[in-house]
Amino acid sequence: MQRYVPKKYDHLLSGALDGLxxxxxxxxxxxxxxxxxxxxxxxxxxxxxxxxxxxxxxxxxxxxxxxxxxxxxxxxxxxxxNLRKGEKEPKGVLKKMIDRDFGNIQNFIGHLKLVGKIAHGWSLAALNYRTGKINVYGLERHNLNVPMMVYPVLVLDVYEHAYMIDYGTDRKKYLDVFIANLSWKQVEERLEKALSIPFGNAVTT
Ligand SMILES: [Fe+2]
CATH class of the missing domain: 1.10.287 (Helix Hairpins)
Known part of the structure; x- marks a missing residue:
């Protein structure tokens, strides 16, 4: 019996996303x-x-x-x-925490994109259970540079296979396309789930 079953994402096809x-x-x-x-x-x-x-x-x-x-x-x-077009900006607790931890949304997106430019695999934002703050992390590979005791809320794939068919080597264009299709609502829902788990130094004892 298979332990893992692939999820279907057909709802993202047929023009559901702009630019992919x-x-x-x-x-x-x-x-x-x-x-x-x-x-x-x-x-x-x-x-x-x-x-x-x-x-x-x-x-x-x-x-x-x-x-x-x-x-x-x-x-x-x-x-x-976390792909869905038409959601222009974060709201609620997500916006509050981004403003607190990054100053403003533009700075947060700037870090996401810059990590997306310099990392080979993934740029992600996660709630850090040690500090209760949101951090941006870069992963060179799926299992390299993976942070512990964090809850990923926003995940950006920057492997070439994510954009090569549509954009060739133009990763900068792809990063813009990703942000334009980012479901801030989904990110906020993940953050709310992450915040419902008690955090603090005790989690590593
Ligand atoms: Fe991928």
């Missing part, structure tokens, strides 16, 4: 489904491995890939999940 074509999105969906298939396969292999076996070369490889495939699946779900 069906060809681009369908290729991206296929990549995401590949991560789901791979994590199912890997966790099956890991679970059935005899831990008395001293030859752990394959076992080690599966574990290194496990976090890559799992994070690849989760990050793509968070990315597709």
């Amino acid at each position: 074509s069906d060809n681009q999105l369908k290729a991206h969906f296929a990549l995401y489904e590949g991560y789901i298939n791979k994590i199912n396969e890997l966790e099956g292999r890991i679970k059935t491995f005899n831990t008395n076996n001293t030859d752990t070369i394959n076992y080690r490889g599966w574990h290194m890939e496990q976090t890559s495939m799992l994070n690849g699946a989760v990050l793509h779900e968070l990315y597709f999940g």
Whole structure:
């Protein structure tokens, strides 16, 4: 039985987003489904491995890939999940916290885009449970530079595969397109869920 089942994002097709074509999105969906298939396969292999076996070369490889495939699946779900056009600006508690932690929305978007420009994999904003503040983080790969004790609320995919079909190497244009299609409402809902979990230094004891 499969542990992970791919989610469907067909509602993003047929012009639902400005500036991201069906060809681009369908290729991206296929990549995401590949991560789901791979994590199912890997966790099956890991679970059935005899831990008395001293030859752990394959076992080690599966574990290194496990976090890559799992994070690849989760990050793509968070990315597709925060796409929806027509929401121009953050509201409510999200706006309040962005203003508090970044001064204003323009500065926050500036950090998101700059991290999106310099990182190879992901730019994300997350609630940091140690401080109760929102931080922007850059991930070189799905499982590299991943922060602990944070709750991702906004996820931006900056791998070339996210925009190459539509924009070639023009990542700057893609970053603008992403912000124009960002669902601030979804980000706010995630933040509200994150805030409902008690935080503070105690979480790491
Ligand atoms: Fe991607």
